[in-house]
Amino acid sequence: MKRFLLSHLPSHFLLFFSLLTLVAAKCHVDDETGLLGFKSGITADPSGKLDLWKPGTDCCTWPVCRLSGYIYIENNKLSGHIPNNVGKMTQLDALSLEGNRFSGMIPSSISELTQLTQLKLGGNLLTGMVPDGIRQLKNLTFLSLERNLLSGTLPDFFSSFSNLRILSLSHNKFSGKIPESISTLAPKLGYLELGHNALTGKIPDFLGKFHALDTLDLSWNHFSGTVPKSFGNLTKIFNLDLSHNFLVDPFPEMNVKGIESLDLSYNGFHLGQIPKWVTSSPILYSLKLAKCGLKIKLDDWKPTQTYFYDYVDLSDNEISGSPVKLLNRTDYLVGFWASGNRLGFKLEGMRFVKTLKHLDLSRNLVVGKVPQAISGLEKANVSHNHLCGPLPATKFPATAFLGNDCLCGSPLPPCKM
Numbered sequence: 210m211k212r213f214l215l216s217h218l219p220s221h222f223l224l225f226f227s228l229l230t231l232v233a234a235k236c237h238v239d240d241e242t243g244l245l246g247f248k249s250g251i252t253a254d255p256s257g258k259l260d261l262w263k264p265g266t267d268c269c270t271w272p273v274c275r276l277s278g279y280i281y282i283e284n285n286k287l288s289g290h291i292p293n294n295v296g297k298m299t300q301l302d303a304l305s306l307e308g309n310r311f312s313g314m315i316p317s318s319i320s321e322l323t324q325l326t327q328l329k330l331g332g333n334l335l336t337g338m339v340p341d342g343i344r345q346l347k348n349l350t351f352l353s354l355e356r357n358l359l360s361g362t363l364p365d366f367f368s369s370f371s372n373l374r375i376l377s378l379s380h381n382k383f384s385g386k387i388p389e390s391i392s393t394l395a396p397k398l399g400y401l402e403l404g405h406n407a408l409t410g411k412i413p414d415f416l417g418k419f420h421a422l423d424t425l426d427l428s429w430n431h432f433s434g435t436v437p438k439s440f441g442n443l444t445k446i447f448n449l450d451l452s453h454n455f456l457v458d459p460f461p462e463m464n465v466k467g468i469e470s471l472d473l474s475y476n477g478f479h480l481g482q483i484p485k486w487v488t489s490s491p492i493l494y495s496l497k498l499a500k501c502g503l504k505i506k507l508d509d510w511k512p513t514q515t516y517f518y519d520y521v522d523l524s525d526n527e528i529s530g531s532p533v534k535l536l537n538r539t540d541y542l543v544g545f546w547a548s549g550n551r552l553g554f555k556l557e558g559m560r561f562v563k564t565l566k567h568l569d570l571s572r573n574l575v576v577g578k579v580p581q582a583i584s585g586l587e588k589a590n591v592s593h594n595h596l597c598g599p600l601p602a603t604k605f606p607a608t609a610f611l612g613n614d615c616l617c618g619s620p621l622p623p624c625k626m
């Protein structure tokens with residue numbers, strides 16, 4: 210998802226551009242009051258950045274003026290409440306307080322900032338409900354409130370935002386269903402993240418109408434029922450995460466040219482095979498299908514492309530055979546997780562790609578010796594297999610090797626001479 214976000218964030222460049230090209234302009238009295246009020250609400254500013262905000266200073270030495278309405282104060286460890294005066298800066302186009310330590314509620318005065326196209330309050334400690342007044346911000350294209358402690362049901366106000374392209378509400382404590390009004394975002398929304406909340410109910414059919422959607426994250430919620438057939442119409446989707454819900458079969462046939470990142474892990478799926486639209490994807494880099502009821506022989510699975518593979522998680526399925534050929538076809542693999550399957554092969558025959566950091570082959574039928582190459586990994590687990598022989602020196606704990614036939618040497622008991 211990270212890779213993708215970059216393409217969505219020209220705003221950072223805009224910010225720098227606008228700060229550098231500003232000409233001197235007198236601070237509008239509302240902006241001055243707004244900024245000073247804002248500053249007075251801050252209880253800690255370890256970076257000292259806000260010291261610049263003094264009455265009578267040229268407003269454009271502050272990150273706001275009548276010419277350019279951007280306030281980006283990101284990752285500055287600012288704490289305190291977001292002051293209600295924030296509503297005075299009515300000319301603001303974009304407000305980002307992302308990655309600070311703001312607590313308390315989002316002030317209702319935020320509804321006064323009707324020119325806002327971007328509102329980013331993610332990565333703070335904000336609590337309470339989303340103020341209904343946000344519905345006044347009709348020009349929003351980017352709304353992110355993710356990684357806070359917000360709660361209550363999602364407000365049913367999305368019909369206000371006819372230009373919204375990015376909506377991120379993940380990692381909060383939202384409950385209840387996906388509100389009906391989200392359906393009005395269908396023509397333009399490209400990015401929808403609602404993961405890591407406590408949302409319930411079925412995944413609505415109308416999501417299949419989001420033809421511009423390329424990223425959808427509904428993971429770590431309590432969604433139940435089937436994934437709507439209408440998902441077959443999400444032809445642009447290339448990041449899809451539905452993991453850790455209570456979804457059941459049948460999974461719809463997708464019509465995508467390629468999927469970049471897919472996670473369907475830990476639901477009630479019994480896919481049997483890895484779907485064709487996954488196998489044929491030319492751009493896949495992250496594939497996570499843990500506990501998806503896969504019953505395949507891994508040697509028989511022939512993905513079109515493996516070059517970009519970074520992460521593969523096939524844990525807790527009924528996969529037999531050997532991953533050796535698959536892993537030998539990857540160049541950048543970082544993590545391979547396949548614990549809890551029936552993989553049976555000689556471990557010393559496996560090629561360890563230089564990029565590999567995480568390997569979990571625990572609870573399989575792997576035989577042979579543990580190769581020296583394993584010591585170069587950050588995390589490894591080959592416990593509960595049929596391995597034998599002396600262990601190479603590693604930093605891994607005993608639980609990474611327990612439950613094999615005859616492994617010996619540190620951290621397990623010494624080998625008998």
Ligand SMILES: *[C@@H]1O[C@H](CO)[C@@H](O)[C@H](O)[C@H]1NC(C)=O
Nearest residue numbers: 322323324325345346347348
């Ligand atoms: C939204 O933007 C348009 C221009 O794109 C502008 O004319 C309009 O006034 C803005 N609406 C609000 C509520 O600021």
Ligand SMILES: *[C@@H]1O[C@H](CO)[C@@H](O)[C@H](O)[C@H]1NC(C)=O
Nearest residue numbers: 417437438439440441442461
């Ligand atoms: C996909 O969209 C078309 C046209 O909008 C519609 O007729 C069809 O029923 C949709 N398919 C699914 C599976 O919803």
Ligand SMILES: *[C@@H]1O[C@H](CO)[C@@H](O)[C@H](O)[C@H]1NC(C)=O
Nearest residue numbers: 533534536537538558559560
């Ligand atoms: C891995 O691939 C190389 C060529 O790319 C080949 O020479 C080698 O035999 C393969 N190893 C295994 C174990 O398949």
Ligand SMILES: *[C@@H]1O[C@H](CO)[C@@H](O)[C@H](O)[C@H]1NC(C)=O
Nearest residue numbers: 548571572590592606608609
């Ligand atoms: C290795 O895997 C086993 C079983 O899957 C687990 O119990 C153990 O904690 C793991 N150890 C490490 C170091 O990951």
